Amino acid sequence: MADWFHERIIEAHRLPLFCFFVALITAFIFTRVNVRLIRARVRWLRNVSVGEMHIHHVVFGVVLTLLGGVAGLVLSDVSTGWYSFSSAVFGVGAALVLDEFALILHLRDVYWQEEGRTSVDAVFVAIAATGLLLLGLRPLAWNGADGLGGWTAPAFLVVNLVFAVVTLIKGKIWSGLLGLFVPPLLYVGAVRVARPGSPWARWFYSERARRPRPRLMAKAIYREERWRRPVIRVKIAVQEFVSGRHDLPAPVLPARHHRRRVVSPRPRLGADHTARHWRSGRPRAR
Secondary structure, eight states: OHHHHIIIIITTTOHHHHHHHHHHHHHHHHHHHHHHHHHTTOTTOOOOEETTEEOOHHHHHHHHHHHHHHHHHHHTTTOHHHHHHHHHHHHHHHHHHHHTHHHHHHTSOOTTSGGGHHHHHHHHHHHHHHHHHHTTOOTTSOTTGGGOOTTHHHHHHHHHHHHHHHHHHTTOHHHHHHHTTSHHHHHHHHHSOOOTTSHHHHHHTSTTSSSOOHHHHHHHHHHIIIIIHHHHHHHHHHHHHHHOOSSSOOOOOOGGGSOOOOOOOOOOOOHHHHHHHHHTTOOOOO
16 A cells, blocks of 8 residues: 555655645545534534624635645745645635535525535535546546647547537536546537436427427436436435435524523503593593
8 A cells, every 4th residue: 555655646746636635525524524513503513703794614715725725836846745735725725615615606505405515516526536636537638648649639638628518518517527537428428318407408409499309308308317316316315424414404492592582661651651542532541
């Protein structure tokens, strides 16, 4: 194991990337455990607040990302150790930012709502992409693309980029993202039928298209129900195992945490109140 780490990480100059990868995963797990304990009303954990304003951890993530990124630019030529440390700081900040990616996307607090699952997807994408980079894979190119001379290598990159765009437009997000590192996934995703809710299906399959293709739309719907739905259920189960259930109501506060209702004393009957009673024809009670 030590020989493999020295050969594939240190000698390949991937130690800063490895530190970023480990810090990203560790900070994400720690953050999710922390917020789940806060949601469970654990006594010794509270949200960070200034007065009545709740400070989301994306704020700390932005600060750490800036510190780690700027420090990496400064320390990249100083020593590998300090550069790796700045990469780890950057990874912690990235985890905090991506963990609240859905809040940035929707511009409202959807952390414990269904839309909040987008944050988990964003973290999974970052972890997958970084892991593939650690394995030596490069986006939009074969491993032996450096041996291609002249215009062949740039043309190969452009072709892969076109296939990646088509795959993403067809609604196959994971195929498009992973296909950046494994191009055959792009070719398969671009050739196969699009997902029924994708932009490609609306442009070329639906009734609003210039030349509707109901057979392809029916085929896309069938594949979505037959193959995609079970995969989505498994993905949601994994997300909820990692990040917690999004459809559960917040726990009810114990009785001691509720505010005591302040009952104001009964106001004295003044002259105005007495006048109203006389105008209504009812004498004031003695």
